[in-house]
Amino acid sequence: MEETLKRVEMLLLSFYQDNPFVQYLGIKVESVEFGKVQLSMQIHHECTNVYKIAHGGALMSVADTAMGAACLSVNKKVVTLDFNINLMKAVPEDQLIYAVGRILHNGARTIVAECDIVDAANKIYGKARGTFFVNEKFAE
Structure with a gap:
């Protein structure tokens, strides 16, 4: 199991390095466990709205990416079927x-x-x- 998780982690890092939107947003993989992934994102000016706080779409994107990465951590490639978010506090630039x-x-x-x-x-x-929706296995 440990060896498979390490392999999935390496593939996951490579997978997101090749994703142009993730790179544009500056999302980084911080940690990977089976069923849990932590990403980070600096809220740069390009990700803010006119109030100089994070745009809701930027926060939705990092949340969708984190959940998708968690799916990859259990060795499944997926696409989003349904998604909701509650934004509770403004994230400053x-x-x-x-x-x-x-x-x-x-x-x-x-x-x-x-x-x-x-x-x-x-x-x-x-x-x-x-x-x-599960498309296929992430790593054989």
């Missing part, structure tokens, strides 16, 4: 945030995941939940 994606249901055809968007002090900014 230049803030470093973390998106922690976790698997709630690991089914053969669908996966349900959640994501907390937090800062280094674990202050919560948002919470998301999504349902994902």
